[in-house]
Amino acid sequence: MTKTIAKDTGTPPQGAKFETQVGEGGELHQIASPDGDVLTTQQGIPVFDDQNSLKVGDRGPTLLEDFHFREKIFHFDHERIPERVVHARGYGAHGTFTLNESLEEFTSAGVLTEVGEQTPMFVRFSTVAGNKGSADLARDVRGFSAKFYTKEGNWDIVGNNIPVFFIQDAIKFPDLIHAAKQEPDRGFPQAQTAHDNFWDFISLTPESMHMVMWIMSDRTIPRGFRFVEGFGVHTFRLINAEGKGTYVKFHFKPKLGLQSVAWNEAVKINGADPDFHRRDLWDSISQGNFPEWDLGVQLFDDEFADNFEFDVLDSTKIIPEEQIPVRIIGSFKLDRLVDNFFAETEQVAFCTQNIVPGIGFTNDPLLQGRNFSYLDTQLKRLGSTNFTHIPINAPKIPVKNYQQDGHMAMRNPKGRVNYEPNSWDGPRESPSKGYKHFPSQETGRKAQVRSATFADHYSQARQFFISQTEIEKKHIGDALTFELSKVERVDIRELMVGHLLNIDEKLAKTVATGLGLKAMPPKAKAAVEPRTDLPASDALSILKNTSGSFEGRKLGILVTDGAPAAIVQALVDGIVAAKATYEIIAPKVAGATLDDGTLAEGKQKIDGAPSVLYDAVAIVVSADGAKKLGKDKPAKDFVSDAFGHAKFIGFNADAKPFLEKAGIEDEDMDDGVIALGSKGDVDAFLKTLGKLRIWDRELNVDLDAP
Numbered sequence: 001m002t003k004t005i006a007k008d009t010g011t012p013p014q015g016a017k018f019e020t021q022v023g024e025g026g027e028l029h030q031i032a033s034p035d036g037d038v039l040t041t042q043q044g045i046p047v048f049d050d051q052n053s054l055k056v057g058d059r060g061p062t063l064l065e066d067f068h069f070r071e072k073i074f075h076f077d078h079e080r081i082p083e084r085v086v087h088a089r090g091y092g093a094h095g096t097f098t099l100n101e102s103l104e105e106f107t108s109a110g111v112l113t114e115v116g117e118q119t120p121m122f123v124r125f126s127t128v129a130g131n132k133g134s135a136d137l138a139r140d141v142r143g144f145s146a147k148f149y150t151k152e153g154n155w156d157i158v159g160n161n162i163p164v165f166f167i168q169d170a171i172k173f174p175d176l177i178h179a180a181k182q183e184p185d186r187g188f189p190q191a192q193t194a195h196d197n198f199w200d201f202i203s204l205t206p207e208s209m210h211m212v213m214w215i216m217s218d219r220t221i222p223r224g225f226r227f228v229e230g231f232g233v234h235t236f237r238l239i240n241a242e243g244k245g246t247y248v249k250f251h252f253k254p255k256l257g258l259q260s261v262a263w264n265e266a267v268k269i270n271g272a273d274p275d276f277h278r279r280d281l282w283d284s285i286s287q288g289n290f291p292e293w294d295l296g297v298q299l300f301d302d303e304f305a306d307n308f309e310f311d312v313l314d315s316t317k318i319i320p321e322e323q324i325p326v327r328i329i330g331s332f333k334l335d336r337l338v339d340n341f342f343a344e345t346e347q348v349a350f351c352t353q354n355i356v357p358g359i360g361f362t363n364d365p366l367l368q369g370r371n372f373s374y375l376d377t378q379l380k381r382l383g384s385t386n387f388t389h390i391p392i393n394a395p396k397i398p399v400k401n402y403q404q405d406g407h408m409a410m411r412n413p414k415g416r417v418n419y420e421p422n423s424w425d426g427p428r429e430s431p432s433k434g435y436k437h438f439p440s441q442e443t444g445r446k447a448q449v450r451s452a453t454f455a456d457h458y459s460q461a462r463q464f465f466i467s468q469t470e471i472e473k474k475h476i477g478d479a480l481t482f483e484l485s486k487v488e489r490v491d492i493r494e495l496m497v498g499h500l501l502n503i504d505e506k507l508a509k510t511v512a513t514g515l516g517l518k519a520m521p522p523k524a525k526a527a528v529e530p531r532t533d534l535p536a537s538d539a540l541s542i543l544k545n546t547s548g549s550f551e552g553r554k555l556g557i558l559v560t561d562g563a564p565a566a567i568v569q570a571l572v573d574g575i576v577a578a579k580a581t582y583e584i585i586a587p588k589v590a591g592a593t594l595d596d597g598t599l600a601e602g603k604q605k606i607d608g609a610p611s612v613l614y615d616a617v618a619i620v621v622s623a624d625g626a627k628k629l630g631k632d633k634p635a636k637d638f639v640s641d642a643f644g645h646a647k648f649i650g651f652n653a654d655a656k657p658f659l660e661k662a663g664i665e666d667e668d669m670d671d672g673v674i675a676l677g678s679k680g681d682v683d684a685f686l687k688t689l690g691k692l693r694i695w696d697r698e699l700n701v702d703l704d705a706p
């Protein structure tokens with residue numbers, strides 16, 4: 001029997017349960033096998049024929065009497081619901097939150113005080129600007145929404161993978177989103193901020209500048225959902241049993257560490273696999289590699305808030321972790337895929353105002369506006385005030401109230417009483433258990449104002465920038481130059497460079513040079529003189545927060561017939577031991593027969609598996625295979641892209657001429673291109689993969705490198 005190196009991934013095939021039968025008129029019926037299910041209409045009536053509508057004569061008109069046909073088309077015609085006005089493209093999974101440390105001193109919420117308590121969750125990740133069918137690797141903020149089904153009702157954190165936002169007051173949200181999404185006359189560009197309207201709005205909105213630094217960093221092109229942080233963004237409040245309030249900011253930190261891709265890679269992933277992020281989550285959960293995040297809190301009191309450099313109610317500001325450390329109190333794991341994408345991921349309705357006793361809001365004007373918007377939008381999207389009856393939105397504890405009727409009411413009260421107070425023993429309010437708003441003292445004149453404490457728009461933007469590694473700074477400069485190069489109006493480009501002058505002069509110069517501006521534009525006027533004394537914060541960099549391990553990553557192994565089996569086997573064994581995954585790529589999808597007769601089962605044919613789909617690659621081929629691959633464009637791109645994207649490349653001796661054909665000559669060889677001659681070499685290669693990328697290489701392969 002032939003020895004096989006099995007492919008690593010894949011869903012087991014489903015057995016076909018039908019038989020094909022030829023009908024009276026020669027038509028083919030797909031009928032249920034004796035033990036198979038019989039198709040029915042929505043009324044449960046068994047279906048005779050699902051291939052042909054009811055007609056008068058073989059070639060005659062279709063009859064209205066065909067209720068099955070009419071019902072089927074009617075239902076199909078109404079399948080779509082409005083997509084979310086923002087965050088339309090998303091992907092979700094179920095999980096469980098486990099609390100490890102009680103916050104009883106600060107809150108009465110059971111979910112944050114009962115150590116060991118397992119709270120079911122649903123988490124949805126998303127992009128913001130793209131429509132439902134857009135590609136996953138758009139340069140965009142990622143939504144990070146978590147629904148905790150607690151014993152005291154549903155608690156939602158509707159956050160992002162970036163801890164600040166573009167605007168300070170919710171009244172600007174429609175303008176921001178209109179400007180970011182496709183332009184209204186032409187209907188494009190989709191899922192891209194690289195266009196005039198977006199940068200026009202931003203250049204006229206200095207409060208966005210801190211967010212601009214984050215969105216132009218690699219945070220907006222993550223390697224996958226499993227590698228992003230989540231932030232509640234706003235300052236919320238915890239309220240303890242005595243009614244004392246403590247401010248809180250929520251953080252989710254991925255156990256796999258942070259990781260992003262290169263921009264040129266993102267562009268190519270979008271073509272090669274527009275579902276790259278959702279497939280990554282689906283594959284990892286189905287293979288039992290459950291992604292996990294820690295939940296952390298930054299806790300602070302009024303005294304800190306009053307003395308902090310910025311207003312804690314301003315969502316364009318962070319509180320650096322060096323000032324208030326993130327206290328990890330528990331973690332959640334995503335371990336269950338949805339049964340149905342529409343029922344769960346599409347219909348899940350997150351609302352910032354879903355909050356449980358012991359947690360409260362603050363006066364952040366962005367949060368206050370959001371608390372109106374989310375409830376409102378669910379009615380539009382889901383079509384009924386009863387969207388809470390849909391299983392994904394229903395709490396996992398009994399719901400008892402006197403709200404009734406409405407479209408699609410699934411949870412209908414029993415008995416006579418539908419009002420309160422009543423003397424029929426119905427549910428009542430509870431001063432001891434019920435949700436109590438924090439009794440803050442509020443006074444002031446009624447006016448449309450923005451607090452002067454919100455006026456510093458540049459200092460934290462600068463702090464973010466100086467906290468990055470050199471390569472991350474380069475990426476920010478590249479991203480700004482790219483985005484603004486797509487803006488047609490030169491005055492918008494200039495205004496943006498004027499803002500950058502308030503953040504970092506070198507960055508402003510890089511972008512101005514990249515754009516070919518004739519002269520340096522004037523500095524944008526700042527309401528408050530930007531500070532230059534805020535220290536760098538390591539927590540703000542991606543590269544300072546990687547895992548240092550290849551766990552959860554994917555190696556692409558390109559093989560041909562006659563390749564050395566010992567090397568391929570050593571790679572596969574090592575990858576499995578490192579809790580990573582691999583895919584075998586070959587000229588034929590069936591795989592390749594290695595030098596000892598082993599069949600390396602292919603997962604991908606080379607044309608369909610560019611190296612952008614992998615974190616690192618290994619080229620293990622025969623001399624003849626190398627010769628053939630050297631003539632093949634997709635194969636050459638596989639190697640030259642991996643090199644250009646600063647990935648680690650392993651290769652066996654026979655692969656060398658192929659690497660040369662792909663443009664990697666002797667003088668290009670660096671520490672990231674590693675010869676695989678023995679098992680020892682393979683072990684060393686696998687160990688090195690934990691560094692994930694060899695970013696220094698980028699400085700040799702990029703025209704814009706300093």
Ligand code: HDD
Nearest residue numbers: 084086087124143144145159160165170173233373374377
């Ligand atoms: Fe929002 C969806 C995150 C400001 C109005 N938002 C939505 C989702 C996320 C966020 C993750 C997707 C939820 C899901 O997966 O279903 N939004 C944010 C963050 C913000 C923010 C982190 C700032 C801190 N949003 C914001 C403002 C408004 C909205 C200021 C309006 C005043 N957001 C909405 C919405 C959406 C939404 C229109 C669209 C779909 C939905 O709510 O359910 O109501």
